[in-house]
Amino acid sequence: MNQNNKKLMEDFSLAVLKEREAISEVISYLSHIWKVKLYAEAGYSSLFTFLVEKYHYSKAAAYRRVQAAKLVQREPKVLIYLKEAKLNLTTIALIEPFATGEKLQALVESSLGKTKEEVEELLRELSHKVEIHKDKIRRLPIIKSSSAAELKCPELKQECFTEDVSQKEKKTSLEMSFSPSDTAVNPIQETRKVKIEFVADEKVAELIQRAKEVLRHKYPHGKLEDLVREAFELLLDKKDPERKIKKTLEKKSNDVKSETRYIPKAIQREVYQRDEGHCSYTSSEGKKCGEKNFLELDHIHPWSLGGNSTSENLRLLCRTHNQYRNQTL
Numbered sequence: 337m338n339q340n341n342k343k344l345m346e347d348f349s350l351a352v353l354k355e356r357e358a359i360s361e362v363i364s365y366l367s368h369i370w371k372v373k374l375y376a377e378a379g380y381s382s383l384f385t386f387l388v389e390k391y392h393y394s395k396a397a398a399y400r401r402v403q404a405a406k407l408v409q410r411e412p413k414v415l416i417y418l419k420e421a422k423l424n425l426t427t428i429a430l431i432e433p434f435a436t437g438e439k440l441q442a443l444v445e446s447s448l449g450k451t452k453e454e455v456e457e458l459l460r461e462l463s464h465k466v467e468i469h470k471d472k473i474r475r476l477p478i479i480k481s482s483s484a485a486e487l488k489c490p491e492l493k494q495e496c497f498t499e500d501v502s503q504k505e506k507k508t509s510l511e512m513s514f515s516p517s518d519t520a521v522n523p524i525q526e527t528r529k530v531k532i533e534f535v536a537d538e539k540v541a542e543l544i545q546r547a548k549e550v551l552r553h554k555y556p557h558g559k560l561e562d563l564v565r566e567a568f569e570l571l572l573d574k575k576d577p578e579r580k581i582k583k584t585l586e587k588k589s590n591d592v593k594s595e596t597r598y599i600p601k602a603i604q605r606e607v608y609q610r611d612e613g614h615c616s617y618t619s620s621e622g623k624k625c626g627e628k629n630f631l632e633l634d635h636i637h638p639w640s641l642g643g644n645s646t647s648e649n650l651r652l653l654c655r656t657h658n659q660y661r662n663q664t665l
């Protein structure tokens with residue numbers, strides 16, 4: 337290799353090194369922007385739209401950077417691995433959804449130096465291990481009455497219905513989603529039951545046993561169905577954002593007699609039409625968010641500070657910007 341070419345190759349190596357450093361730096365900044373939601377202040381509903389709209393990354397490139405920014409929050413060493421080319425944005429994006437809790441460090445470490453295909457194989461092995469103890473929620477047939485089904489099959493064993501539900505059973509893992517009609521009150525579906533199976537450690541069994549004892553007065557038979565329902569109702573009352581919104585709406589509805597926090601449907605429609613179904617947040621630099629999903633009504637002059645529920649005092653905000661606004665009040 338002549339001297340010129342040798343120099344060119346050295347410069348190229350240097351450029352590659354700088355590129356890796358630059359990517360690592362970008363992810364470091366992004367991680368912080370994501371943590372403190374600076375994208376919201378700048379007028380974007382997510383870090384993803386911030387990258388696509390403001391910096392014109394392709395959707396795939398933006399997605400990989402968002403995943404990397406999230407993983408760096410949980411494992412800062414990822415930045416070093418990125419700089420050292422032990423991980424790249426593609427492998428990071430692949431492992432991010434799985435790299436949580438106890439698996440976090442082990443998964444990151446075992447992905448070092450691996451190609452995309454090798455990491456995919458690693459994740460397949462991991463999911464296979466999980467598969468062995470896959471939880472199941474199996475829908476049992478509707479029992480319309482004590483007549484037809486039982487006459488044919490008096491012992492009412494599940495096997496009697498295998499033929500009827502065989503197709504449905506193929507979808508009976510946790511991914512199975514119930515259509516709204518499944519939960520609707522329907523006299524025929526009232527007896528719809530599901531069979532739930534999962535493997536747990538002894539600690540869970542101890543918790544169930546203790547719950548049985550504590551709730552003995554309420555559920556003398558200690559049926560798991562009753563205990564699980566009670567436990568999840570309590571959990572969701574505390575943690576489910578939808579329930580919180582529902583409760584807030586119910587509270588608003590209750591307040592209607594005494595106060596005007598309740599927003600009549602006609603005003604909601606008026607605001608929606610006026611804001612053209614888009615988030616109306618505009619950053620100090622004039623960037624309008626324009627998000628069309630997860631929209632909420634916001635009191636411009638806060639209701640808690642005396643703002644009323646007129647269309648002039650209301651606007652549409654996406655969830656990100658409504659939260660951002662609440663944080664900055």
Ligand SMILES: [Zn+2]
Nearest residue numbers: 615625654657
């Ligand atoms: Zn918005």
